Amino acid sequence: MASGTGNRRDLTQGPITRTLLLFAVPTLLSNVLQSLNGSINAVWVGRFLGESALAATSNANLVMFLMFALGFGFGMAATILVGQRMGAGDVEGARRAMGTAIGLFALVSLAVAAIGWIVAPGLLRALSTPPGAEVMALAYLRVIFLAMPAMFLGVLLAMGMRGTGDSITPLWLMMLNVSLDAGLNPVLIRGLGPVPAMGIAGSAMATLIANYVVLLAAIVVIYARDLPIRLRGRELGFLVPDRALLRTIFAKGLPMGLQMLVFSFSGLVMIGLVNRAGIHVTAAYGVAQQLWTYVQMPAMAIGAAVSAMAAQNIGAGRWDRIGRITRAGVITNVAMTGALVALLLLFDRPLLALFVGADSPAVPIARHIQLIGSWSFILFGVTLVLFSTVRANGAVVAPLLILCASVFVGRLAFAWALLGRFGTDVLWWSFPLGSAISLVLAVLYYQRGTWRTLHLGGDRANMREQANATAEPGGRLNPSG
Template sequence: MKPQHDLTAGPIGQTLLAFALPTLGSNILQSLNGSINSIWVGRYLGEGALAATSNANIIMFLMFGAVFGFGMAATILVGQNFGRRDVDAARRAFGSAVGLVLGVATVIAALGWVFAPQILQLLATPGDALPLALSYLRVIFLGLPASMLMVLMMMGLRGTGDSMTPLWFMAMSVVLDSGLNPLLIAGIGPFPRMGIAGSATATLIANHVSLLGLVLYVHVKDLPIRLKGAEIRYILPTRALSGTIVRKGLPMGAQMLVMSTAALAMIGLVNREGVDTAAAYAVSQQLWTYIQMPALAIGAAVSSMAAQNIGAGRWDRVGAITGYGLLFNLVLTGVMVAVVILFDRPVMTLFVPENSAALPIARHIQLIASWNFIVFGATMVLFSTVRANGAVLAPLIALLISLYPVRIGFALLARPWLGADALWWSFPLGSCVTLAMAALYYRFGNWRSGSLDVPQDEAGEQAHAMTEPGGRSQPTG
């Protein structure tokens, strides 16, 4: 069967941009949803509640990373198999990822509910924000399995070359979440007054409704990742596919965990500067979500497009895909940085009052740190390309070095001389080091000879076992 959206033919730049823009739209909607919710929380409940949601969201990103790598590995497998025109193998990979992700996410959600107080205490969450953060976090944990499955389905669709369907269902989720937030926070009309827990409950409801809608849509439209009839058994992972997804997914998930734990360490350092700085950092993070959106969208497009082309043996297109990705990142992320810096004050006052002590701190943070996302975006493109052929350890090692010895180390060592500015300058320093290592590995590393092969097992997978992605079409020299 021919892929629903063939990313192995046509003009590379135009195809990449056409794929990336709906993904960017999805990212914008997702970030807008978070910002709107933060506005409701900040306006209704104050700076302490805003700092509480910031602390809780960092923890959720940490939990998310524990299972996200499986989804990333499955997406690459789906893309490579669609490049080979092997739809059944793509469905097997997707089904295995569904089974793994749901199982792990359910366990993490249960553990997170139980140990949420201890986690928040480890973060040095300010005392005023602690009970608010706990109420918010526990409800969010309840929705983790549905959130992960929603993200996995969107990633799977993008692996087939479809970036429009995820956009529509992200829009549904955003409308529901942002609409329910004020109703459940303030108890408007027939809704109960739940305070900060109402914000989390709105997210939980929106995710479950949107997930159900997406599942029904995929089946009614018979989209490539649909599983029905005998294919339902694909959700029970085979040993061969489980081994490949876990072997490649764990390092990619570990990258998310490394980023999350570094963010947690930074939150701990920021919290020690007081509630105003913590609130300012929370506002800065809201703006950073928008700045990094083009990089994330372009990285997702590069990964899906490179995976399909590698699966099809079109190595002649992979280098050009990377080049266009770097160019688009420079232009789009650069524009985002300029817009945010120019219009930071009116945007920030959406989250905190104009007379808030957090406002000048947040503006200062933006001037020092926001430009580092241009560098981050270039790194994202290079890592997305090498991951598309299963190279996952080098990006993990690069992140470990740049985030801990470099970023956190600089923030700690330079703090006696630079004060809180050491925290903000550590961001561009870490990003520059990561880009240098990514560029060296892309140019000189052995990622082109990598493999996402699935070994045969006794369950009869011989007909669906995958060969080395590049096969005989890999370049020589």
Template sequence: MGGTGDDRQRESARGDLTQGPIGRTLLVFAIPTLASNIIQSLNGSINAIWVGRFLGERALAATANANIIMFLMFSVVFGFGMAATVVVAQAMGARNLDAARRSFGSAVGFCFLLSLAVALAGWLCAPALLRLLATPAEAFEPALIYLRVIFIAMPATLIGVMVMMGLRAAGDARTPLIFMFVSVGVDIILNPVLILGLGPIPAMGIGGSAAATAAAGVISLTGLLVYIYRKDLPLRLRGAELGYLKPAADQMRILIVKGLPMGFQMIIMSMSGLVMIGLVNREGLMITAAYGAAQQLWTYLQMPAMAIGSAVSAMAAQNIGAGRWDRVSRIAGSGHVLLLAVTGVMVALMLLFDRPLLALFLGDGSPAIEQARHMQHIVTWSFLMFGCAMIFFAVMRANGVVYGPLLILVISLFGVRLGFYEATYAMIGADGLWLSFPAGSATTLLLAMALYLHGGWRRAKLLVPPNAEQCREATNAESDPAGRIRPIG
């Protein structure tokens, strides 16, 4: 059921991130992950274009409010996924395929149960959440429709995310990319059909946009599971291994002790976003619409940090599991170089072509364009600093260190960012909101660098004990010109 010893050895060698030139290995592994995230962001932007052009600024403001809530709900599960991927990656680095499957199975089973609870709570609490955000009255009803339809598909969406995270932890970035294309393709095709009611399908308005996204998630997950078993990928569960889907006590301890702080990191960023959009809503519908359009572009700037950080964390965790500490600092350095190169180019392009890009969401003649451009010029460059901090966090997360980064985010996103806004709003008005972004990002980077250099995170206990013989083998293999099987990318 689990395969022979030789089968296990061949499977565990797939997606090996512990060998070869670090820069090239990271690049090959990170590119599909980055492409997957950019495609996902592009999908969200195309959906926003459909909504903004077909349904107007009221509907676009509604999706801006609904999406920030969705990110909050997503964060509840995402932290457990990050904890599971650290264990999977360390186990793969230690050549312990059974431990990787046990962790993956427990995470997927727990995610399914948790996502059902999140979906139900989200459906029931959606009106209260929108009121808490001070959602403009004109946008409240469409935002509620959009949000509730999305919650229906929450289990399929979150399980799909969990499975893709597990595959990347095992060194396979190509398979998640394939099925991100599937999801985005279905979503793009269905959005105008369901919004406008083309052919025999009735017009559903903003609910049609949400229904298209929900259908895409279900179809993509179904195809992904079929593909995993058809290709016999390393993390597939067969026979008695299907029992791993019942969360085990030892795995739950890791998921909770490590996953909750990781999830809280996402929740802190989500809550910061909730507070910010609540403050933006007080500036009126036009500023809210401008902020919604600017957010679409900022989403792209966050994608490199998330994608490269994910790749760095998986690569560092595999090397930590294999006992290859000599490579971990070089992985961090390569991650920063790649992050600055990719995000720097994106920042330059967005500032150079800001007007036509924003017009995609707001329309050529919208008065909100100038407001959005003003936000862009103040905020955009700060994502370089925040992205670099995320790389430091990703490396430390690879060894299960989570509380320091969480504290840093609380300090920078609430203490510094909101403190800056409160101190400056009376003098400079809404610019206090936009300038709080670079103030918070600079603080995050400085504190992350200090923790990385002096925090003692390398002394944390491994989540998966390394196999001494395999560590010696990995060290000797570094001099082998043939190397090992390279990451799936």
């Protein structure tokens, strides 16, 4: 094995379903741990500081998701570039793509942290954050903005590892993150021993410390294990963003980032509508979202696996495997997500009570939300698998348009038009309606769209030739997802 290919898994060989699961399961465990971390922290906040604090973190976390949406698309584009080049045997090309992405993310994340600190009060006011939660939400959100550089770069490094076929190392790093964040939360919230009590800001500070420690650990691991995305010697020059790669990352990443912004905008509008119903409904919705993160985890992991497998197989010219990868992803997602939805509906009361206590008036509201909205994530998962496949070949505009139709028509227009007449149930029913619209349109595009014919910048031989053409940036590959 060539130097620098460390933990790489070749996703172009072997039985498809088995390869998919071997890649997806560590990613799923990483996602579960990440969600578990958020849930544990919500338990600490809800139990120690009350429902107002829990509502504050729900509002602040939505703003944080909005910030991540700004960089998500560019990270996805870079990841698919890495995957395609690894599939083509172009390790240096993968490092060029990763170096450009790291340089870009470092600058963007620092800007987001600085601007976010300044505009945080205005963002919370725009959300109609309940008055009882606004002060705590601001204290929490400002510390979270300071953690943004480590979060951005840590997520990018994990995505880059998965693009090379390594889903194990990100799992170990997530274990470290969860251990630190969840363990430090009660210490910093309540103040144990010599540590002063910081209240809700302590929860955010635990997240900050955990993410900076994990980022440092990730860098150490990448070099100690000689993973494919490591940069040494002259390769460190790849951290200066390459113009050709930046054009590709922006051209393909912008539509994917806009998709996340559409989700964020929908979430902002939704939380604004929910906030008007009172603090108990806001807390119930926040708790329901905590459980929904688990329901989404299989789809997210399988989507990441499908994307990585499709990108490597496209880079290797193995189009004969693309349809089978997609079918395996859809079947696996329906089975896993369906099982989780069933378990959630069977055991929702004790799970919800973990966050706000069994006697909280938010519990029956949250149970009702779960009953209406949870099954929509089965549809969401199938759509995500289809999107993951077409994005791996550079098709990013159609998924954006489909998402806009499902969000603006199926969710927001539906909610705005009928909320006054039918009450808050309209908000919960907008989830399955939007998911159904996106699934129908995604299936039609996958079956009849032109995504298979998109130009990816050359065949495998051309990619390998470009791996040696290091002197002329304009001559390098410009594909992506």
